[in-house]
Amino acid sequence: MASFKTVMKSGHPPTLFAAFLYFDFCFAIWVLNGAMGPFITETYKLTPAQTGFMISLPILAGALMRFPLGILAQYIGRKNAAITEMGVIMLAMAYGYLFVSSYNDVLAMGVLLGIAGASFGVALSLGSGWYPPEHKGLAMGIAGAGNSGTVLAVLFAPPLAQAYGWQTTYAFAGVVMLLPLVVMIVLAKEPPDAEHQSFKEHVSCLFTKDGWAFSLIYVITFGGFVGLSNFLPTFFYEQFAVTKVEAGRLTMLAAFMGSGIRIVGGYFADRMGGIAVLSVVLLAAIATFLSLTATPSLALTTLLFMLCFAALGAGNGALFQLVPLRWPNNTAVAGSMIGEVGALGGAILPNVMGLSKQYTGSFSYGFIGYAAFAAIVLGCLALWQRKWVGSWVGPRGKALGTAAEAEQGQLRPATA
Secondary structure (H helix, E strand, C coil), X not given: CCCHHHHHHCCCHHHHHHHHHHHHHHHHHHCHHHHCHHHHHHHHCCCHHHHHHHHHHHHHHHHHHHHHHHHHHHHHCHHHHHHHHHHXXXXXXXXXXXXXXXXXXXXXXXXXXXXXXXXXXXXXXXXXXXXXXXXXXXXXXXXXXXXXXXXXXXXXXXXXXXXXXXXXXXXXXXXXXHHHHHHHHHHCCCCCCCCCCCHHXXXXXXXXXXXXXXXXXXXXXXXXXXXXXXXHHHHHHHHHCCXXXXXXXXXXXXXXXXXXXXXXXXXXXXHHCHHHHHHHHHHHHHHHHHHHCCCCCHHHHHHHHHHHHHHHHHHHHHHHHHHHHHCCCCHHHHHHHHHHHHHHHXXXXXXXXXXXXXXXXXXXXXXXXXXXXXXXXXXXXXXXXXXXXXXXXXXXXXXXXXXXXXXXXXXXXXCX
């Protein structure tokens, strides 16, 4: 088993760090409206359904922008695409500080926040592009751990909003975006794994069953992570009558688990297989979603969310161990497409939770619905892996062609 130091030496750590920081700060900005949800809801006296829609809009916009940014990155380079995106984000934050003064303005700002959510596929491909296939799961897990930006948002946005006003928080976010921008310019190098391909070849993953299979899994893992990250401040505030700042801190505990465990998920996926790890985490997610329907105490609810986020985070890392194995030459585009559909699941979740609360008086039906969908996807995964193993991936989802697999004689000839 390779040591962490050996894995890092196999690639370019400065680029990996720049990709992590880029994704981390972009993710924090992407979920700003969710972190400030209780403040915005109170300002405009929103219904639960309006709050759910307001929270979901940045997720939806970010999902729709991911694939175009992935395409752009294939032509101008991933580093240049990241630099361009961060510059546009800073302009969007200026708009939020200067011009947001109504609920409709908040919705417009939600679309602009989606620009930050488009960073996913580019960040992961940039960070992992220097690493060999057997270490891409860990590299992608490190870059993808930038979803810890949720922790930054829910930790700092509520106190800043309370002290200076929630519109001013957009200005603070725009200023701190300078840090990842400078790091990207100075440290990052464009990976050597790009190949010249036609537009049709770039988007080929859109027309494969595997692409949509990956996307459905990601609806559960990443969609659940980002959707709950955005909705939890509102959930804790309304369900347990805690303060707005306390709601952010409770959300931080869960989000921290999900972002940190993503690295662990990628690490174990490299060694045990991404399919095996995904099967375990989907079972864990189903169990925690169903447990939350009982509306336990605040302490137990927080613990369950931490376990749920840990499972979802590990699933995110495991899935993206498989992506570069399935699409080795256009990982950025494939990752953006999968991330786009997965994020759409995150956009659905706040709406489902808001509607559940408004029309039934409880959030339970939202949790039940997501658990049922996760169970269906888990069953499908058991069927999909029969075609995947030996075709483009090894047993349990490990990289094809390792010495151990060859000795065991477990590999079948790869198919086109």
